[in-house]
Amino acid sequence: MKIGIPRAFLYYKYHYLWETFFEELGIEYIVSPYTNREIYKQGSIWAIDEACLSSKIYLGHVDYLIDKCDYVLVPRVFGYGTDGTVCTKFQAIYDVVKNTFRDRNIKILFYNINPKETANEFRAFLKIGKFLGKKKAAITRAYVIAKQSQKMHQEMDLKYQEQLLEKDGLKILLVGHQYNVYDRYIGSPIIQYLKELGATPIIADICDKKEAREASKQISETLPWAFNKELVGALAIYKDQVDGIILMSSFPCGPDSLVNEIIIRRVKGLPMLNLILDGQDGSAGLETRLESFIDIIKLKKEDEYERKN
Amino acid sequence: MNEKIKVACPRFGNYHIALEFLFTKGLGVEYVTPPPSTKKTLEIGSKYSPDFVCSPFKFNLGNYIEAIEAGANTLIQTGGVCRLGYYGELHEQILKDLGYNVNFVNMSKASYNNPLSFYNEFKKVNPNMNIKKVSTVLIATLKMVECIDEIDDFVRQNVGFEVKDGSMEKIQEEFLEELRSAETKKDIEKITKKCKKRLKDVKLKKPKKIMRVGIVGEYYTIMEPFSNHYIEKELAKKGIVIYRWMNVSNSVLHHNGKEQKKEIKNYVKYYMGATSMATVYKTLEWAKAGFDGIVHVKSFGCTPEIDAMPVLQKISNDYKIPILYFSFDSQTSETGIQTRLEAFYDMIMMRKEKK
Numbered sequence: 001m002k003i004g005i006p007r008a009f010l011y012y013k014y015h016y017l018w019e020t021f022f023e024e025l026g027i028e029y030i031v032s033p034y035t036n037r038e039i040y041k042q043g044s045i046w047a048i049d050e051a052c053l054s055s056k057i058y059l060g061h062v063d064y065l066i067d068k069c070d071y072v073l074v075p076r077v078f079g080y081g082t083d084g085t086v087c088t089k090f091q092a093i094y095d096v097v098k099n100t101f102r103d104r105n106i107k108i109l110f111y112n113i114n115p116k117e118t119a120n121e122f123r124a125f126l127k128i129g130k131f132l133g134k135k136k137a138a139i140t141r142a143y144v145i146a147k148q149s150q151k152m153h154q155e156m157d158l159k160y161q162e163q164l165l166e167k168d169g170l171k172i173l174l175v176g177h178q179y180n181v182y183d184r185y186i187g188s189p190i191i192q193y194l195k196e197l198g199a200t201p202i203i204a205d206i207c208d209k210k211e212a213r214e215a216s217k218q219i220s221e222t223l224p225w226a227f228n229k230e231l232v233g234a235l236a237i238y239k240d241q242v243d244g245i246i247l248m249s250s251f252p253c254g255p256d257s258l259v260n261e262i263i264i265r266r267v268k269g270l271p272m273l274n275l276i277l278d279g280q281d282g283s284a285g286l287e288t289r290l291e292s293f294i295d296i297i298k299l300k301k302e303d304e305y306e307r308k309n
Numbered sequence: 310m311n312e313k314i315k316v317a318c319p320r321f322g323n324y325h326i327a328l329e330f331l332f333t334k335g336l337g338v339e340y341v342t343p344p345p346s347t348k349k350t351l352e353i354g355s356k357y358s359p360d361f362v363c364s365p366f367k368f369n370l371g372n373y374i375e376a377i378e379a380g381a382n383t384l385i386q387t388g389g390v391c392r393l394g395y396y397g398e399l400h401e402q403i404l405k406d407l408g409y410n411v412n413f414v415n416m417s418k419a420s421y422n423n424p425l426s427f428y429n430e431f432k433k434v435n436p437n438m439n440i441k442k443v444s445t446v447l448i449a450t451l452k453m454v455e456c457i458d459e460i461d462d463f464v465r466q467n468v469g470f471e472v473k474d475g476s477m478e479k480i481q482e483e484f485l486e487e488l489r490s491a492e493t494k495k496d497i498e499k500i501t502k503k504c505k506k507r508l509k510d511v512k513l514k515k516p517k518k519i520m521r522v523g524i525v526g527e528y529y530t531i532m533e534p535f536s537n538h539y540i541e542k543e544l545a546k547k548g549i550v551i552y553r554w555m556n557v558s559n560s561v562l563h564h565n566g567k568e569q570k571k572e573i574k575n576y577v578k579y580y581m582g583a584t585s586m587a588t589v590y591k592t593l594e595w596a597k598a599g600f601d602g603i604v605h606v607k608s609f610g611c612t613p614e615i616d617a618m619p620v621l622q623k624i625s626n627d628y629k630i631p632i633l634y635f636s637f638d639s640q641t642s643e644t645g646i647q648t649r650l651e652a653f654y655d656m657i658m659m660r661k662e663k664k
Contacts, residue, residue: 048615048618048619050609050610050615050636051612051615051616052612076579078579078580085394087612088390088391088581088582088583088585088612088613088616089582089612089616091579091580091581091582092579092581092582092585092612092613092616092617093616094578094579095576095577095578095579095581095616095620096581096616096619098578099576099619099620099622099623100619102623112579220398221398221418222388222394222395222397222398222415222417222418223395223398224394224395224417225395251361252361252609252610254363254391254392254610254612255392255395257359257360257361257362257363257392257610258359258362258366258392258395258396258399259395260359261358261359261362261399261403262398262399262402265402265403265406266402276361
């Protein structure tokens with residue numbers, strides 16, 4: 001039995017958890033490759049035209065995996081209880097995938113997180129493990145180890161980012177969902193180009209999540225979505241340690257369409273760039289915008305430096 | 310605040326009549342009905358809204374600004390289970406940045422787990438309200454909503470066959486106007502009864518083969534006729550019986566979520582968010598009943614409805630029922646809609662004749 005894991009959406013949040021879990025149980029799995037033009041193209045063909053770019057990419061990864069594994073892992077999340085809700089995309093993704101690829105007889109591995117029906121994470125993993133024919137003790141052990149691995153990697157990421165924050169030079173806070181920021185096709189080119197311009201990208205999503213959700217209230221009181229709460233909270237936490245902010249959203253992301261506007265209207269005193277990623281070819285336009293953004297920050301910094309001296 | 314309280318909510322179908330009743334009779338405050346949504350409403354709303362936010366946000370904002378200009382000083386946003394849940398905070402911020410000094414009541418601050426929090430939000434509208442009075446009027450208001458929906462359903466299913474064009478519309482308009490003078494639940498029932506009788510007396514001429522089309526889709530766009538370019542009426546006038554389940558009575562007062570989930574279990578396993586379940590549920594039911602077609606409407610970018618579409622496509626395939634998809638934003642062209650409606654009509658007409 002082989003499990004296919006799409007390298008998109010929640011993969012970026014949970015891949016240590018999922019991968020370690022399957023490894024510990026001795027279950028074979030494959031992860032789809034980094035997003036490339038072909039995957040994006042296939043995803044666009046399968047997706048509804050006006051669906052968001054990230055969900056098109058997701059379907060592209062599923063398309064890649066269908067014939068290469070027995071079951072595709074499509075996590076369905078209803079919400080995170082008091083931590084917040086999710087975009088309805090994550091509630092619907094199981095059935096979107098199921099219907100979109102119905103004629104290709106897709107088989108999906110059960111994975112449902114719904115705190116309302118006590119389907120918490122551990123129970124979800126227990127179900128997966130049992131379905132894969134494993135014993136409860138083995139599943140529990142694998143889950144605990146996977147959870148530790150996930151936690152350890154998150155802490156390492158956080159430590160590394162703390163070091164970056166102490167570095168000299170321009171620091172730019174990237175505020176965007178992990179599945180956009182780390183996607184090789186749409187997010188990585190931005191990180192790469194910022195580095196080429198001599199700036200250090202700080203990733204908002206690398207933060208203490210609990211602290212961030214709490215801190216988000218400083219900026220917005222009624223924010224419903226957990227992921228956006230974490231990003232907005234991270235912004236509140238990091239904003240005094242960076243020189244500029246880039247908001248990165250995939251077109252036409254529902255939650256971001258409102259949240260970005262709140263950020264722009266409420267977070268003052270820092271240069272801000274609102275980047276909408278639409279998956280179109282050609283990086284010239286993007287590079288020009290990033291370059292002039294960085295130039296403006298540099299000029300502003302020089303001005304401040306001269307005024308001080 | 311010594312100033313007189315003048316409340317306004319965004320326009321939404323014909324429900325402003327019920328809202329006016331609730332606020333004037335129940336909470337004892339003045340209610341300012343925003344002018345009907347127009348192109349200008351959408352223009353004003355779009356001008357101050359973020360680019361790719363869904364169009365109900367823009368309509369609501371336009372309604373608020375027009376209501377303020379008409380004298381409103383207290384605005385209400387309801388909140389909801391999709392993006393709507395975050396509308397209020399941004400609406401309030403935008404209006405504040407524009408320099409409007411109004412009291413903004415955001416129901417998203419209340420929590421369903423704590424009914425008292427709704428009471429607290431209402432208290433912000435009128436701190437001196439009488440809870441007993443409010444509850445009596447609330448019951449009458451819900452009745453009024455049901456009556457408005459009931460009449461609307463009847464008109465939708467019959468207006469295409471009236472002998473004298475415009476008869477039903479006129480009766481419905483008079484009914485809505487008359488409702489504004491209602492004082493009690495009894496009045497509402499009486500006015501509705503009278504209207505029903507008048508509607509039933511309207512002369513109809515029905516053809517032998519009657520075409521049935523069901524309308525499904527996103528909450529706001531399906532219920533606010535201006536935002537969907539009146540396609541419901543356009544279709545009905547071609548001599549089609551139009552069915553629509555989605556209204557406030559069915560979705561809020563008599564919600565049947567569990568039944569919906571059960572009925573569509575061959576297509577959908579989990580709750581897919583907001584109105585998507587009802588969309589799939591009714592499409593499947595009408596497909597099974599042999600309807601001639603389905604029209605799916607939504608505002609551009611509406612995620613729950615986008616996610617319902619792959620399911621609708623499967624139902625369309627399985628039951629061989631044509632589905633026409635509309636997505637509206639602030640730049641939708643009138644001619645494009647007309648052309649697509651015509652083509653859809655011709656197609657279902659031809660299929661009907663072949664049968």
